[in-house]
Amino acid sequence: MLRVNRHIQLAECHVEGRRSVATRYPIRIKAAPKVGNIYWCDFHPEGVIHIPEFWKKRPVIGVSRNATLHGKVTILPMTTDEDNASNINAIELSAEVQSKIDNKRTWVICDHLTTIATSRLDNVSTTPPRVKGDELTAILRKAHATIAGWVSAPIVTVTEVETTRTVETPSGSLAETMDTITIRIEEKPAR
Numbered sequence: 001m002l003r004v005n006r007h008i009q010l011a012e013c014h015v016e017g018r019r020s021v022a023t024r025y026p027i028r029i030k031a032a033p034k035v036g037n038i039y040w041c042d043f044h045p046e047g048v049i050h051i052p053e054f055w056k057k058r059p060v061i062g063v064s065r066n067a068t069l070h071g072k073v074t075i076l077p078m079t080t081d082e083d084n085a086s087n088i089n090a091i092e093l094s095a096e097v098q099s100k101i102d103n104k105r106t107w108v109i110c111d112h113l114t115t116i117a118t119s120r121l122d123n124v125s126t127t128p129p130r131v132k133g134d135e136l137t138a139i140l141r142k143a144h145a146t147i148a149g150w151v152s153a154p155i156v157t158v159t160e161v162e163t164t165r166t167v168e169t170p171s172g173s174l175a176e177t178m179d180t181i182t183i184r185i186e187e188k189p190a191r
Contacts, residue, residue: 024119025117025119025120026119027069027070027118027119028119028121028122028123029069029118029121029122029123029128030123031069032067032068032069032118033062033064033067033073033075033118033121033128034062034067034128034130034179034181035062035063035064035065035136035158035181035183036061036062036130036131036132036136036160036181037061037062037128037129037130038059038060038061038062038078038097038100038101038124038128038129038130038131039059039060039062039075039121039122039123039124039128040057040058040059040060040121040122040123040124041057041058041059041060041075041077041116041120041121041122042057042120042122043056043057043058043077043116043120054077054079054109054112054114057122058077058078058079059077059078059101059102059106059124060075060076060077060078060121061075061076061078061108061131061139062074062075063075063076063113063139063140063143065181065183067118068118069118070118071117071118072115072116072117072118073115073116073118073121074113074114074115075113075114075115075116076108076109076110076112076113076114076139076143077108077109077112077114078093078101078106078107078108078109079106079107079109080102080104080105080106080107081107082105084107084109085105085107087107087109089109089110089111089142089146090107090108090109090110091107091108091110091138091139091142092105092106092107093106093107093108093131093135094135097129097131097135100124100125100129101124101129108131108139110139110142110143110146111143111146111147113143113146113147132160133158133160136158137156137157137158140156140158140183141156144156144185156183156184156185156186157182157183157184157186158181158182158183158184159181159182159184160179160180160181161179161180161182162177162178162179162180163177163178163180164176164177164178165177165178
């Protein structure tokens with residue numbers, strides 16, 4: 001049975017002989033998440049977490065190359081907990097990026113790679129702030145090394161190219177901007 005509400009789709013499903021309701025929540029972001037974009041993420045409420053999972057609303061950075069608007073995205077969560085100053089799997093964001101979120105010391109937790117529904121994401125601002133260049137490269141290197149179990153991080157090269165094309169229409173000029181992000185991971189370093 002499928003019931004459709006204006007913004008929320010409910011579907012009944014059967015799990016081990018029990019009925020449960022799966023809910024499809026509305027999408028709050030306007031475009032597919034990109035690598036390096038920062039969003040707010042509604043993780044589980046505090047009462048239903050399993051330590052050490054992340055919970056509550058917190059900033060995250062998108063790391064999926066092929067994320068879609070109505071699907072899933074792989075992210076790295078962020079925290080303002082000062083204990084992470086000594087966490088070897090955490091990278092502190094630059095003051096420039098921190099100012100775009102909430103102006104607090106913030107760390108990306110590179111060993112908590114998580115895949116979530118895009119409906120958990122919300123915009124930090126009208127245009128999602130981005131982590132770019134060397135800062136993004138360092139985060140992706142640390143995440144990749146942590147997941148692969150490497151002692152030292154691989155060599156990761158991130159290339160960003162932004163192209164703008166102007167299209168003339170009967171109602172005036174229209175500028176179209178495209179971002180191309182290339183991520184190259186070189187051979188696994190020695191353990």
